[in-house]
Amino acid sequence: MSRRTLGWVGVVLVALLSALGVFLFMKATPYQEQIDHGPSPAAQANPYLAAELFLRERGLNISHAESLAVLPDIDPHQHTLLLFNDRSRMTPRQVDRVLNWTRAGGRLVFVAESMWDERRQQSNDLLLDRVQLHQSLSKDLKDVPADAEPDRFPQLTKLYLEDEDAPAYAGFDTDFHLDDPKNLAQAWANSAKATHMMQLPHGLGSITVVTDAELWKTAAIAEYDNAWLLWYLSADTDVTLIYNSEHDGLLTLLWRYFPQALVALLALIGLWLWHVGMRHGAVQAPASSGRRQLQEHLRASADFLLRHNGQQALLQALQQDVLRRARRRHPGFDQLNVAEQWLALSRLTRQPTRAISQALSPVPKRRLSSADFCRQVAHLQTLRNTL
Structure with a gap:
């Protein structure tokens, strides 16, 4: 093939590629796409991260901890303690410390964790028993009278404030109910059938008991007036949030990041056990020392x-x-x-x-x-x- 022919072939190829590029450019339509990568590692580690950010935006100083070990370092004056951790192992001495801290002027907000047992006259929640409130299932309550005014939002908890025409709405779990047999509560919030929040004085401070804290986790805090209610309970104070963060164990982390190494280690252990346990012949009993001769x-x-x-x-x-x-x-x-x-x-x-x-x-x-x-x-x- 001559040089002139090669030149014409090159020109034709360039023309075809240019025409293809113009065609694709005319047909291409730009668009934007958002990819959801899910919660950040910080949000996964802290279920109340959105609540903390919301309170900080409102000018509150907020910190969090995983146990009551930080309580002696917290000044109760103008301070709110949000006790959202698991308290199944809480001791009577710890209960006394929390109540003494509240009596000195602190605000305490905690979740009722156990049902009241009529036969035993107690629950498994020491702190709830000390404030003399009872928790039960809403389904065990008596039905609302038929002539009662119908509720537009029966599944929402309503909090009425002075000088306000409409209540604040919160998304508490309506399966649970708080009861005040001693009439100690000064404020409360109800759904159509049950009570889900009670507030009572304690010395110079106050105690707020709620049936659950799921409404203040990241997934639900933006709904209804959930975020506002958390700010209302801790307004004009510093806040310490105590909850149990779930950490992956060592084996879980090893299996997630080093599965091949774990499998190899288990295989080596199995081979070693097989080698140690394998017998190479009949076991010979040691001879009696009395029969040995010179x-x-x-x-x-x-x-x-x-x-x-x-x-x-x-x-x-x-x-x-x-x-x-x-x-x-x-x-x-x-x-x-x-x-x-x-x-x-x-x-x-x-x-x-x-x-x-x-x-x-x-x-x-x-x-x-x-x-x-x-x-x-x-x-x-x-x-x-x-x-």
Whole structure:
């Protein structure tokens, strides 16, 4: 293909690509899309994060904690304690501390956690029993009289304030009801059938009891007047919010971020247990020490020396013993050459020279067979015993 033809092909390709680009540009329609990534890690860790931000926007100083350990450091004057944590393990001493803090001028808001037991005359909520309020299920209450005025919003809790024509509406859980048998409450809020919030004085402070705090979590605080009610209960004070945050355990975090490593670790542990538990033969009971004799100890000692020192060391020790006895029997034995020493040993032991030469020859470095080793040892023992 000539250079001119290649040039025309290039021009045609550029023209086609340009036409395609213009076509796509004319047909393309720009648009915007919002992608919801869900709650942020801070919102997932703190269910009352939106409530905290709302109160801060209203000029309140707010902090949060996970236990009552911070109570001694909180000045009760102009301070509100929102007790939204699990109190199933609350001790009588902790109840006294909270009530004493409130009596000194603090505002206490807490959630009733247990039902009143008529038979036992108590509930499992020590703090609720101390303020002498009872909680029950709304379904156990008597029905509203038929001639009562119909409620436009029966599922909403209404709080009436002075100098206000319309009530504030809050989204409490209507399955629960608060009862005040001692008539201690000075303010309350009701739905069509039940009472869900009561407020009573306590010394220089005040106590507010609610049936639940779900309406102040992030998912529901923007509904109705939920956020306003939380501000109303803590207005003009500093706020400390106490709740239990749910933290993932170590195993959960490891499984989430290192599943392969956990599987490998479990496999190694299983293999190790299998190796440790595997038997390699029948279990032999230890022999009784009463039946062991001197011959057995000598045999065991010889086996130990043979395993640790080898054949050469044992044979050399026997040869040295034979030569040492020959020196004692034949004065000047060391001055004789090897052939003369073998002749002297032949006269002393009445053994042929050939047998003596085989027994006293240098020990080979290679390992002898069991038969050769036993034969060599027998020759040396015969020479040693006859000297």
